[in-house]
Amino acid sequence: MLELSILGFLAEEPLHGYELKERIKALSGHVRPVSDGALYPAINRLLAAGLLDQHSEEGAGAAPRRVLSLTAQGRAELLRRLRNPKQTEITDHVRFNTVLAFLRHLDDPAGQAAVLRRRLAFLETPASFFYREGKPVRAEEAGDLFREGMLRVARAGGNAEREWLREVVGRLSRVGT
Secondary structure (H helix, E strand, O other), X not given: OHHHHHHXXXXXXXXXXXXXXXXXXXXXXXXXXXXXXXXXXXHHHHHHOOOEEEEEEOOOOOOOEEEEEEOHHHHHHHHHHHHOOOHHHHHOHHHHHHHHHHHHHOOOHHHHHHHHHHHHHHHOOOOOOOEEOOEXXXXXXXXXXXXXXHHHHHHHHXXXXXXXXXXXXXXXXXXXX
């Protein structure tokens, strides 16, 4: 997800490392903070693969800043990843939000709708945080005030997300016709 975030933000504009880190941090928040020990090796991998380019600009202080930009190959890789997200990028909420944050770069309504349909199919599969005898436990069956709360909040969020997904898939489908 870190690499997808790097590619996605650089598709919007060239950035130096600190700006990039701040944008990634804002996107993933406290759930998955990004450290320099993860960010800069990822940047270096993408540079080595020819997906990013870099140049130096004068910084606010004495040290020059390393400004990163996306190459044509990097844009193609971003679009490939957006067209075909991994299953964990569909099922994990934070990872899916990262895909969603950059899905607008995929200039193909049918492709965008296909990604959203995968998420919708996942959300329509019965699931729970808790199981009893192999079956998902519903909020009303939790038997615990706090677990009931978790399940009710998750259900409300899931209902809202499914409603939004259906609406957007419908809109994207009409664009393609």
